[in-house]
Amino acid sequence: xxxxxxxxxxxxxxxxxxxxxxxxxxxxxxxxxxxxxxxxxxxxxxxxxxxxxxxxxxxxxxxxxxxxxxxxxxxxxxxxxxxxxxxxxxxxxxxxxxxxxxxxxxxxxxxxxxxxxxxxxxxxxxxxxxxxxxxxxxxxxxxxxxxxxxxxxxxxxxxxxxxxxxxxxxxxxxxxxxxxxxxxxxxxxxxxxxxxxxxxxxxxxxxxxxxxxxxxxxxxxxxxxxxxxxxxxxxxxxxxxxxxxxxxxx
Amino acid sequence: xxxxxxxxxxxxxxxxxxxxxxxxxxxxxxxxxxxxxxxxxxxxxxxxxxxxxxxxxxxxxxxxxxxxxxxxxxxxxxxxxxxxxxxxxxxxxxxxxxxxxxxxxxxxxxxxxxxxxxxxxxxxxxxxxxxxxxxxxxxxxxxxxxxxxxxxxxxxxxxxxxxxxxxxxxxxxxxxxxxxxxxxxxxxxxxxxxxxxxxxxxxxxxxxxxxxxxxxxxxxxxxxxxxxxxxxxxxxxxxxxxxxxxxxxxxxxxxxxxxxxxxxxxxxxxxxxxxxxxxxxxxxxxxxxxxxxxxxxxxxxxxxxxxxxxxxxxxxxxxx
Numbered sequence: 001x002x003x004x005x006x007x008x009x010x011x012x013x014x015x016x017x018x019x020x021x022x023x024x025x026x027x028x029x030x031x032x033x034x035x036x037x038x039x040x041x042x043x044x045x046x047x048x049x050x051x052x053x054x055x056x057x058x059x060x061x062x063x064x065x066x067x068x069x070x071x072x073x074x075x076x077x078x079x080x081x082x083x084x085x086x087x088x089x090x091x092x093x094x095x096x097x098x099x100x101x102x103x104x105x106x107x108x109x110x111x112x113x114x115x116x117x118x119x120x121x122x123x124x125x126x127x128x129x130x131x132x133x134x135x136x137x138x139x140x141x142x143x144x145x146x147x148x149x150x151x152x153x154x155x156x157x158x159x160x161x162x163x164x165x166x167x168x169x170x171x172x173x174x175x176x177x178x179x180x181x182x183x184x185x186x187x188x189x190x191x192x193x194x195x196x197x198x199x200x201x202x203x204x205x206x207x208x209x210x211x212x213x214x215x216x217x218x219x220x221x222x223x224x225x226x227x228x229x230x231x232x233x234x235x236x237x238x239x240x241x242x243x244x245x246x247x248x249x250x
Numbered sequence: 251x252x253x254x255x256x257x258x259x260x261x262x263x264x265x266x267x268x269x270x271x272x273x274x275x276x277x278x279x280x281x282x283x284x285x286x287x288x289x290x291x292x293x294x295x296x297x298x299x300x301x302x303x304x305x306x307x308x309x310x311x312x313x314x315x316x317x318x319x320x321x322x323x324x325x326x327x328x329x330x331x332x333x334x335x336x337x338x339x340x341x342x343x344x345x346x347x348x349x350x351x352x353x354x355x356x357x358x359x360x361x362x363x364x365x366x367x368x369x370x371x372x373x374x375x376x377x378x379x380x381x382x383x384x385x386x387x388x389x390x391x392x393x394x395x396x397x398x399x400x401x402x403x404x405x406x407x408x409x410x411x412x413x414x415x416x417x418x419x420x421x422x423x424x425x426x427x428x429x430x431x432x433x434x435x436x437x438x439x440x441x442x443x444x445x446x447x448x449x450x451x452x453x454x455x456x457x458x459x460x461x462x463x464x465x466x467x468x469x470x471x472x473x474x475x476x477x478x479x480x481x482x483x484x485x486x487x488x489x490x491x492x493x494x495x496x497x498x499x500x501x502x503x504x505x506x507x508x509x510x511x512x513x514x515x516x517x518x519x520x521x522x523x524x525x526x527x528x529x530x531x532x533x534x535x536x537x538x539x540x541x542x543x544x545x546x547x548x549x550x551x552x553x554x555x556x557x558x559x560x561x562x563x564x565x566x567x568x569x570x
């Protein structure tokens with residue numbers, strides 16, 4: 001546990017001493033704020049037809065942030081250490097591979113959640129000044145953050161996997177972008193009203209991430225979606241662990 | 251367990267795709283020894299060290315550190331070593347003290363232990379002044395000492411240093427070397443280098459490596475004695491060259507001679523004696539008898555450099 005905390009704290013610390021960390025924070029805050037501005041201007045004085053969170057997730061900004069921010073957050077996890085050689089000093093201390101993988105994942109995930117704090121601020125502002133009961137309640141906010149957290153965990157786990165494959169940060173970012181795009185493609189195909197006849201289509205229909213996120217933002221936590229995202233996260237963590245271990249087989 | 255040698259390597263082989271980095275090497279290092287691995291780039295020094303530190307596995311053969319197998323009991327081995335890789339990679343964004351604390355905690359030291367040990371190693375490595383500076387802004391000499399401080403912070407039984415003085419200026423080299431010497435006694439140290447005087451000055455034993463094999467393993471003094479038998483005598487004498495050549499031909503003890511013109515009337519003679527006989531009194535007597543002038547008469551002591559060149563060249567010729 002001590003090793004895990006030491007590692008995770010250092011990993012998290014690097015985001016706050018690097019320019020990339022602050023640029024990511026600023027970019028997410030900007031995109032969030034911008035989306036809210038556009039949303040409120042478009043509405044004028046009309047009352048909220050839906051909770052603000054759900055409105056927010058109807059814009060593509062969330063997915064944009066998820067895709068880009070995660071690639072930026074995760075690309076340096078392993079690739080940078082391998083490139084600079086500190087991976088060797090890390091792996092020759094008495095740490096286990098599992099500790100390294102979980103610590104790096106946790107630090108990246110915590111940082112990702114921190115980048116979503118401005119979103120909370122925007123919601124708070126709306127609740128305070130719009131003064132409408134239907135705009136926001138606790139359940140909706142919790143559901144939204146569960147969704148953000150779960151999708152983030154999944155995207156970070158494959159971002160970390162991509163980073164573990166290479167010693168070049170750009171390559172790592174490209175791999176995770178490509179994987180993210182593929183997932184978006186699948187989600188697009190499995191849009192609303194997609195009903196599968198064959199088993200392939202049924203599998204595909206489970207990857208309707210846009211629909212799933214809309215549900216979270218509506219305050220509905222669907223256990224099927226939770227289970228899918230959690231198991232995909234574990235799958236990629238497991239694959240990352242195998243990649244890290246692979247240096248012992250070579 | 252305490253009687254086991256610190257390092258025990260037997261029939262270790264490492265093959266990368268299409269290339270053999272280590273070819274069946276075996277050696278042992280006793281506790282408290284300072285051993286230098288010497289060899290040109292690509293001889294297999296770093297590979298040996300990486301295997302010993304548990305970073306990569308060997309293709310075949312076994313290596314044990316303090317009685318633990320480096321592959322099967324990797325974590326136990328890693329607990330007992332302090333390893334500084336080639337080029338000394340550090341986290342450039344961290345401060346010196348913060349970095350050492352991070353490393354000490356990773357290596358299993360408690361909060362209070364680490365605080366105490368960090369103070370000690372900062373002192374030992376003369377880093378106290380820069381303990382709050384950011385590593386990325388330090389000069390190379392300081393960075394190197396940070397790497398050393400990291401290697402010794404948890405008081406490991408075995409310290410493995412891969413090229414610890416590469417790229418330093420002479421003054422910094424001396425500091426680092428002194429530091430390594432001070433580690434002797436309480437720790438076992440394995441250092442690699444392709445710089446000869448370094449190994450000669452710091453190590454109690456030298457292993458010369460080439461193409462993944464260990465060619466020689468002895469104390470620097472013994473290697474020197476071995477070479478001294480083949481020592482050369484240099485004499486600078488003011489005399490006609492043909493007369494000198496004639497004299498050397500007459501002397502039965504001379505195996506090989508070489509006469510070349512030095513400045514002025516002097517001739518520089520390089521003489522190799524049979525069976526390591528010291529020719530100097532004979533040469534002096536000859537010069538005196540002939541009434542020549544003599545301005546230099548020395549027996550060249552072989553530095554490790556000559557031994558190294560000789561051993562590696564002999565091996566290359568054998569293969570050719």
